[in-house]
């Protein structure tokens with residue numbers, strides 16, 4: 001089996017999840033990493049034994065890196081992808097792919113023109129329950145799916161770059177509804193185009209920290225009239241919530257990826273419990289295998305397997321681009337107060353699709 005050398009670009013919160021998500025993937029090894037922060041760079045080298053670089057350029061030039069995994073703040077995704085593609089490396093990028101559809105289009109164009117492997121790191125659709133739900137929907141168990149509803153919240157991001165809406169490209173909607181949007185496409189079937197979007201967003205709580213929306217609601221209407229809704233919040237107390245519902249004319253299903261089976265009452269803290277826990281004593285809800293529950297294990301197996309075997313991964317930059325286009329329409333709707341159309345660069349989508357046509361999924 002061919003060994004895949006992974007270059008981890010960014011070793012913060014999601015860089016760690018991505019790295020841990022590789023731990024059961026046969027033949028994959030993080031051979032190098034890069035981070036602008038010297039302490040994090042050194043700590044990662046010590047923990048995972050990979051070669052440390054201090055820049056995007058240096059990591060992309062490393063001859064042992066086959067696949068660059070972009071785990072950087074939103075404002076660096078485009079630069080990282082363009083450099084990886086220019087260096088002829090495969091590239092996988094976390095959500096949101098771009099800060100806007102225009103940025104995502106640049107990335108999709110770059111990987112398509114360079115003919116390199118690309119994967120969109122949307123972990124939620126690899127949550128084991130959501131995969132099961134997708135199979136149940138496909139088998140017709142819920143009848144004809146009518147709506148997909150996503151509710152995602154926590155009390156606010158952990159790092160400063162999320163709070164600068166101008167630099168990050170948006171607030172809670174871009175950050176969180178990127179997941180719900182792709183879950184909706186995944187469950188309805190990606191061949192069903194999203195045509196228009198209605199959205200509301202406002203800064204209700206964190207006016208001292210951001211000019212971006214900290215709460216938002218969005219309805220996505222698809223070509224055949226069915227709809228999905230995303231309800232997101234950066235001011236939702238009580239820890240992370242990631243709840244996804246599928247409603248059909250013969251059934252209904254709910255998946256909550258933020259809880260496991262354990263609940264505990266503790267009077268003394270026990271270290272890290274779960275992402276964005278608001279409390280470390282009292283009633284707590286630890287998720288012991290969060291990397292798997294959040295979908296990172298199966299996502300990384302899919303991405304590395306597809307790269308190694310020359311297959312198309314489940315989620316490509318084409319998917320990330322469509323998600324950005326839907327979110328762009330939502331931001332336009334927030335300003336106009338009307339339904340706004342989802343607009344895509346159709347020739348680019350057609351070119352990107354045909355470049356993957358020969359690959360098995």
Ligand SMILES: NC(=O)c1ccc[n+]([C@@H]2O[C@H](COP(=O)([O-])OP(=O)(O)OC[C@H]3O[C@@H](n4cnc5c(N)ncnc54)[C@H](O)[C@@H]3O)[C@@H](O)[C@H]2O)c1
Pocket residue numbers: 009010011012013014015034035036037040054055056071072073074076094095096121123159161175
């Ligand atoms: N899939 C998910 O559920 C999920 C969850 C959290 C974050 N994310 C995404 O991951 C990305 C990063 O978020 P995070 O939470 O890991 O942020 P973070 O701040 O925890 O980590 C970012 C890391 O990148 C490093 N860095 C920043 N600029 C750099 C540069 N130019 N060159 C090299 N290193 C640089 C920082 O030093 C830091 O270690 C964002 O795009 C975010 O949307 C995805």
